[in-house]
Amino acid sequence: CSAIDACESSNGGCSAKAECRRTTPGNRACVCSAGYTGDGIVCIEINPCLVNNGGCDRNAECTQTGPNQAVCNCLKGYSGDGKRCTYISLCSQNNGGCSEFAICNDTELTERTCTCKPNYIGDGFKCRGNIFQELLRNSNTSRFYQHLEALSIRDIAGPGPFTLFVPHTDVLKSDPRVKDWTAKGVMAQVLRYHVVGCANLLYKDLTAITNVTSLHGDLIHISYSQNSVVLNNKAEIILSDAVGTNGVIHVINQILVP
Numbered sequence: 001c002s003a004i005d006a007c008e009s010s011n012g013g014c015s016a017k018a019e020c021r022r023t024t025p026g027n028r029a030c031v032c033s034a035g036y037t038g039d040g041i042v043c044i045e046i047n048p049c050l051v052n053n054g055g056c057d058r059n060a061e062c063t064q065t066g067p068n069q070a071v072c073n074c075l076k077g078y079s080g081d082g083k084r085c086t087y088i089s090l091c092s093q094n095n096g097g098c099s100e101f102a103i104c105n106d107t108e109l110t111e112r113t114c115t116c117k118p119n120y121i122g123d124g125f126k127c128r129g130n131i132f133q134e135l136l137r138n139s140n141t142s143r144f145y146q147h148l149e150a151l152s153i154r155d156i157a158g159p160g161p162f163t164l165f166v167p168h169t170d171v172l173k174s175d176p177r178v179k180d181w182t183a184k185g186v187m188a189q190v191l192r193y194h195v196v197g198c199a200n201l202l203y204k205d206l207t208a209i210t211n212v213t214s215l216h217g218d219l220i221h222i223s224y225s226q227n228s229v230v231l232n233n234k235a236e237i238i239l240s241d242a243v244g245t246n247g248v249i250h251v252i253n254q255i256l257v258p
Contacts, residue, residue: 017043035067057085077110101127121245131164131244132157140239140251143169144191147178151188155215160246161200163212165220165231167255168238175255192216193258200248203229203240218258232256 003025006012012020014030018040021029030040037046046068048054054062056072060082064070072082079088090096090112091104098104098114102124105113114124121128128134132154135145144166148154156162172178181187193216201212207224214220223230229237231252239251 014040015043017045033067035069056082059085059087098124099127101129119245121243128242128244130157130246131160131162131242131249134242134244134249135164135166138242138249140168141166141242141249143167143172144194147172147187147191151191153188153191155192155197156195156247158246161198162247163196163199163201164247164249165194165196165235165237165252165256166249167194167235168251168253171253171255177255189216189258190255193218193220193256196220200243202243202248203237203250206237206250214258216258220256 005022006026006028007020007022011018012028012030014020014028015032015038017036018030018032018038021031023029032038032040032043035046036043038044047064048068048070049062049064053060054070054072056062057074057080059078060072060074062070062072074080074082074085077088078085080086089106090110091106095102096104096112096114099116099122101120102114102116102122105115107113116122116124116127119129132145135141135148148156156164178187181190193214195215196212197215199212206222206229209222211219211221221232223233231237235252235254235256237250238253242249
């Protein structure tokens with residue numbers, strides 16, 4: 001007589017995911033393979049994510065990749081290896097995309113607010129100070145600022161409001177009259193002729209009026225035609241409505257002469 005091998009046929013009736021082990025003649029035991037659980041007759045794949053999030057961080061997603069195998073990936077707004085995930089502050093890098101003159105506040109995952117600092121105005125992404133400061137920050141108007149500083153003209157650093165008609169930097173650099181006016185000591189008068197006090201005149205406001213009085217005391221004639229605002233029938237506004245805390249700046253393509 002020979003012993004009957006209970007595992008010889010059809011894996012001994014065990015699951016295809018189980019090992020059939022001979023015990024005593026004619027008997028066997030079914031043991032689920034690694035990564036599976038059950039009684040051996042029925043073996044089910046183990047999903048490690050179902051227990052304690054698969055060992056992943058609570059701010060991570062556990063994804064099953066095979067029998068008793070999984071990977072951990074940090075959720076959006078967090079960084080790490082999945083086993084350990086750290087909150088990413090949007091404000092910690094590049095001020096969260098806010099203006100350098102704004103305060104960035106993390107509000108919730110992937111969200112933040114940008115608020116202009118005191119003495120600045122704007123939407124938080126773009127914040128402006130007073131127009132005296134803004135002249136320097138913009139290459140189109142920085143030359144005008146330099147002339148004001150050279151002559152210690154600080155009128156527009158006050159509370160205002162002011163409206164500035166600023167000749168483009170290239171114009172101030174190339175117009176030969178600037179040197180003559182500086183040499184003759186009249187440059188301050190020319191500069192003040194480009195400033196209007198006690199008024200915050202946006203482009204749309206300028207289309208509806210015919211003249212304004214400058215800080216120099218002389219009138220500036222304003223005309224509007226063919227969708228353009230022209231000053232003294234010569235200087236055209238080419239950039240407009242740079243609003244600061246104490247006024248507005250318009251860039252013109254010629255120097256106004258009182």
